[in-house]
Amino acid sequence: MSDRWYQKAVVYCLDIDTFADSNGDGCGDIRGLIGRLDYLARLGITCLWLNPIHPSPDRDDGYDVEDFYNVDPRFGTLGDFAELLHEAGNLGIKVIIDLVVNHTSDQHPWFQSARSSPDSPYRDWYVWADHAPDDRHQGMVFPGEQGETWTYDRTAKLWFYHRFYKFQPDLNIRNPEVRREIKKICSFWLQLGVAGFRMDAVPFIIEETEPGNPASPKDLDFLTELRQHVQWRRSDAVLLAEANVEPAQLVDFFGDSGGSANRIHMLFDFLLNTKLMLALARRDPEPVIEALRESPALPEGGQWATFLRNHDEVDLSRLIADQRQEVFAQFGPEPEMQLYGRGIRRRLATMLGGDRRRIELAYALQFSLRGTPVLRYGEEIGMGEDLALAGRNSIRTPMQWSLLPNAGFSTADPRDLVRPVVSGGEFGYEKVNVTLQRHDSRSLLSWFERMIRTLREAPEVGAGRCAHVDVPVPRGVLVHRADDGTGTMVFVHNLGPDDATLDLSVLHPEAEFANDVLADREYPEVDKFETVQVAGYGYRWIRLRRCL
Ligand code: NOJ
Numbered sequence: 001m002s003d004r005w006y007q008k009a010v011v012y013c014l015d016i017d018t019f020a021d022s023n024g025d026g027c028g029d030i031r032g033l034i035g036r037l038d039y040l041a042r043l044g045i046t047c048l049w050l051n052p053i054h055p056s057p058d059r060d061d062g063y064d065v066e067d068f069y070n071v072d073p074r075f076g077t078l079g080d081f082a083e084l085l086h087e088a089g090n091l092g093i094k095v096i097i098d099l100v101v102n103h104t105s106d107q108h109p110w111f112q113s114a115r116s117s118p119d120s121p122y123r124d125w126y127v128w129a130d131h132a133p134d135d136r137h138q139g140m141v142f143p144g145e146q147g148e149t150w151t152y153d154r155t156a157k158l159w160f161y162h163r164f165y166k167f168q169p170d171l172n173i174r175n176p177e178v179r180r181e182i183k184k185i186c187s188f189w190l191q192l193g194v195a196g197f198r199m200d201a202v203p204f205i206i207e208e209t210e211p212g213n214p215a216s217p218k219d220l221d222f223l224t225e226l227r228q229h230v231q232w233r234r235s236d237a238v239l240l241a242e243a244n245v246e247p248a249q250l251v252d253f254f255g256d257s258g259g260s261a262n263r264i265h266m267l268f269d270f271l272l273n274t275k276l277m278l279a280l281a282r283r284d285p286e287p288v289i290e291a292l293r294e295s296p297a298l299p300e301g302g303q304w305a306t307f308l309r310n311h312d313e314v315d316l317s318r319l320i321a322d323q324r325q326e327v328f329a330q331f332g333p334e335p336e337m338q339l340y341g342r343g344i345r346r347r348l349a350t351m352l353g354g355d356r357r358r359i360e361l362a363y364a365l366q367f368s369l370r371g372t373p374v375l376r377y378g379e380e381i382g383m384g385e386d387l388a389l390a391g392r393n394s395i396r397t398p399m400q401w402s403l404l405p406n407a408g409f410s411t412a413d414p415r416d417l418v419r420p421v422v423s424g425g426e427f428g429y430e431k432v433n434v435t436l437q438r439h440d441s442r443s444l445l446s447w448f449e450r451m452i453r454t455l456r457e458a459p460e461v462g463a464g465r466c467a468h469v470d471v472p473v474p475r476g477v478l479v480h481r482a483d484d485g486t487g488t489m490v491f492v493h494n495l496g497p498d499d500a501t502l503d504l505s506v507l508h509p510e511a512e513f514a515n516d517v518l519a520d521r522e523y524p525e526v527d528k529f530e531t532v533q534v535a536g537y538g539y540r541w542i543r544l545r546r547c548l
Pocket residue numbers: 060063064100164200201242311312
């Protein structure tokens with residue numbers, strides 16, 4: 001069994017500002033989150049990933065940092081943060097934070113100084129060009145919201161580079177002082193007690209931008225350096241990276257030193273995410289099988305992080321145009337549901353039309369695949385979105401705790417809330433909230449608790465080998481297995497609407513008192529695996545054998 005915590009973790013991602021407001025000012029805060037840690041412990045999560053916590057003008061939901069060594073005063077103080085780490089630790093929950101060091105806010109004192117004078121000690125911390133680079137209309141991450149990647153700064157009388165919005169100037173990774181500062185930021189937060197970092201925009205951090213060269217070189221060695229540094233400061237700290245790059249390049253981000261990953265520990269599996277969406281849209285698991293087949297073998301200690309929804313749009317850019325249209329047609333048919341021409345700005349429950357069977361099926365599938373599952377707050381109760389909010393904010397609405405005003409998120413005047421609470425309709429807080437689901441053993445929340453508890457008893461999932469069981473099965477059905485030294489689990493997921501019966505007798509010789517440990521309903525015993533039944537949109541997690 002792996003003794004690396006991140007290979008057995010269940011990660012829960014949240015934004016402090018929309019989770020729980022303790023002081024009634026309309027914005028979620030650290031003390032509010034501390035008050036809800038018991039909820040997270042009961043849910044069974046083992047690691048919290050906090051979206052940016054630093055002071056910020058908040059023009060990109062905190063991904064525009066103004067001070068890396070503090071917490072946003074709206075959230076509380078550094079003291080509150082230390083309390084959070086302590087309280088979470090008491091409940092067995094580790095905390096990782098977003099490390100957003102590809103860029104800073106243009107309000108950051110470093111940039112303010114850099115632009116003010118050629119003699120500023122920070123001038124070379126950013127990426128400048130004397131003349132308008134001809135590739136300045138290429139490489140935008142937010143088409144429609146961002147017109148270019150180089151902007152003229154009238155104070156500096158130079159062009160500066162920004163891979164993202166123009167208020168997010170890129171740091172210059174070639175500069176040794178910048179590299180040192182990034183390490184110092186990591187040290188600071190590790191010293192306070194965080195268990196690692198979700199690294200934002202990693203392919204861009206390591207980009208050695210050259211004006212006029214849209215394919216600038218990438219300094220992967222910086223990742224090796226950073227890993228060494230972080231590991232020295234805290235040996236079990238983890239780096240979880242966002243790197244939505246071509247599959248062939250992914251292994252470079254893990255690094256390989258004699259067979260062991262020596263750069264990033266965990267990468268989000270964007271490809272699997274897209275293929276899961278396509279599979280759910282088609283009600284056919286083939287794209288998932290393809291993704292499993294095509295994903296590169298990982299070096300020792302390297303791990304995927306799986307997800308269905310995160311804080312951004314569902315990014316379908318890795319699908320071909322026809323496939324993307326298929327997913328749009330099923331899950332985001334209206335233009336207002338789509339974003340950047342490539343994504344969907346909805347939550348999973350609404351994409352699946354609120355169909356409880358399909359929501360369970362989708363999450364049972366995600367959590368049973370290889371890698372560490374990451375869950376976005378509110379998904380566990382089936383929250384929906386607010387399409388009246390701009391861009392990605394549609395899925396960043398306050399957590400729906402109860403039937404109290406503002407869904408129990410805050411006691412502030414509704415006009416003062418950081419974002420409005422989703423109210424009315426099938427997904428409004430009046431129908432979808434924690435309190436209603438907490439004591440109902442048939443609720444989605446109770447199901448998540450059971451599912452996560454079951455996963456804790458199956459260490460081969462996540463860290464073990466995951467393989468498609470390639471036997472003839474009815475359309476819509478996926479059979480896969482997870483194996484390691486502790487035993488074997490077999491999973492049957494039916495993405496289609498029709499009940500199915502499968503002959504899985506090839507598995508019988510390996511079985512030792514096989515039984516369902518999680519299923520959408522009670523099924524007859526598997527017996528000799530000759531007629532294994534699974535309902536339309538049903539699933540079965542079957543323990544095949546246990547070695548302990
Ligand atoms: C990726 C983050 O996930 C996204 O929310 C953010 O806007 C960009 N990086 C820029 O930091």
